Amino acid sequence: MQNHDAVVSEISDIRSAYLRDRFVFVPGTQLTRIVKQLGATDDDLEKLTTVSDALTSDPTLPFRKTRTGRFGFDPRSMQVRRLEFQPFLLSTEDDFVRHDSGRVRMFDEIQDDLQRNTALQALFVFKYMVVEGVPVTRRPKLDYDSDQWICTLLNVRTITDGDLIGEPALEGVHSDGVDHTMTTYLGSENMRDDSAVTFLHDMREANGxxxxxxxADLVRARAQHRDFLDTCLLVDHESKHSVSTLYAADTSKRATRDLLAFLTRKPVAEGHHSRSFDSLRPHPDLPMAVGLRVLDGAQSA
Structure with a gap:
């Protein structure tokens, strides 16, 4: 009970910082301790370090391997559950400027090796405990009358080798078109120490x-994912972010960086560009449901 109470207190402190600063960085050592109290096993934590080996090619970026999955946070049933496959689209309306902005992208799907992992499931629970009930600047054309949340999970490996320069965020300064973004580091190989620094920018910074x-005067914060489970959370429509290039420490060898990105928003409303593919139906072939928790008083914060 003492360990449980201590972890709840830690999450409460993280949530308080998130409410105050609209951004929080959680060191991996701390988050590992937290997710173990939320049900993650040591074996599944170890499996997270290699789950990205099963990733497939990205539909638009040659230096990236990616799988995605859609998950729904349901406060009524207090569950997070896998949702059916839908295409993925980010546009300039989402503060996302890239050569594939506005293009419907079709990713290969996350499989049971990740969604059944107790550490991944605990990360879902952790995120919900931090963000549920947090007031945010509202995005146009999202349904804030709904109590449901849609979380697109991206498992991404960025690669730099002799032919490719890996850009964790080729789009430069951007937002993710959601309410709450969380990024969790799984590991890297041959990554130079100055690689993949995340910068948080004032909304006045130009997209792209x-x-x-x-x-420099518009940089609000910076952080770097270096240790397993290092995690950033940010209110996505109150700041923008960018990430620096992935450099190889030994330029004769490939460098890789593995990440989970949890992009969470309200369901879309009429007129949104993703209106035709924003289903809340459960996945017919890859079912998964896990119980959620909430901090006392979180829903009314």
Whole structure:
């Protein structure tokens, strides 16, 4: 009970920082302790470090391997459950400027090796405990009358080798078109120490600006995922972010960086570009449901 109470207190402190700063960085050592109290096993934590080996090619970026899955947070049943496959689309309306902005992308799906992993399931629970009930600047054309949440999970490996320069965020300064973004680091190989730094920008920064061309006066914070489960959470429509290039420590060998991105928003409303593919139906072939928890008083914060 003492360990449980201590972890609940830690999550409460993280949530308080998130409410205050609209951004929080959680060191991996702390988050590992938290998710173990939320049901993650040591074996499944170890499996997370290699789950990205099963990733497939990305539909638009040659230096990336990706799988995605859609999950629904349901406060009525207090469950997170797998939702059916739908295409994925980010546009300039979402503050996302890239060569494939507005293009419907079809990713290969996350499989049971990830969604049945107790550590991944605990990360879902952790995110819900932090963000549920947090007031945010509302995005146009999202249904804030709904109590449901849709979370698109991306498992991404970025690669730099002799032919490719890996960009964790080729789009430069951007937002993710959601309410709450969470990124969790799974590991890397041959990554130079100055690689993949995340910058948080004031909303006045121009979309699409490369990370090294941004206005230093508009940088609100910076963080770097370096240790297993290092995690950032940010209110996605109150700041923008960018990520620096992945460099190889030994340029004669491939460098990789593995990440989970949890993009969570309200269901879309009429007129949204994703209206035709925003189903809340459960996945017919890859079912998964896990119980959620909430901090006392979180829903009314």
């Amino acid at each position: 600006t490369r990370w090294h061309d941004t206005d």
